[in-house]
Amino acid sequence: QVQLAESGGGLVQAGGSLRLSCAASGRTFNIIPMGWFRQAPGREREFVAGIAWNNDNRHYGDSVTGRFTISRDNAKSTVFLQMYSLKPEDTAVYYCAAGRPFGVLTTRPLDYGTWGQGTQVTVSS
Secondary structure (H helix, E strand, O other), rough: OOEEEEEEEEEEEEEOOOEEEEEEOOOOOOOOOOOEEEEEEOOOOOEEEEEOOOOOOOOEOOOOOEEEEEEEEEHHHHHEEEEEEOOHOOOEEEEEEEOOOOOOOOOHHHHOOEOOOEEEEEEEE
């Protein structure tokens, strides 16, 4: 089973950029769809971005489309979330999540069986 570890969070001013990384252990990373979710205090976990296991499909949440980019490096078992034009409402704990081997790309948290510990992103106004 894959294990995940996020990094790259921090404090940034509105309009700034951050890149999150999620390093995966295990041998099945290159056949697993990957997703990024976020959760702000008092709010439900929200889908941010996802990428298919074979890199042929990406999907973004409405609130981040055009500002965030997800990518993966299967050789390094790592998925990235590049965030531009950050807004205070992007403040949340960001989680990396792994789907099922050869699974389809979805936006539902319940379709992702493995989660990282999360990394805090804080955007100041």
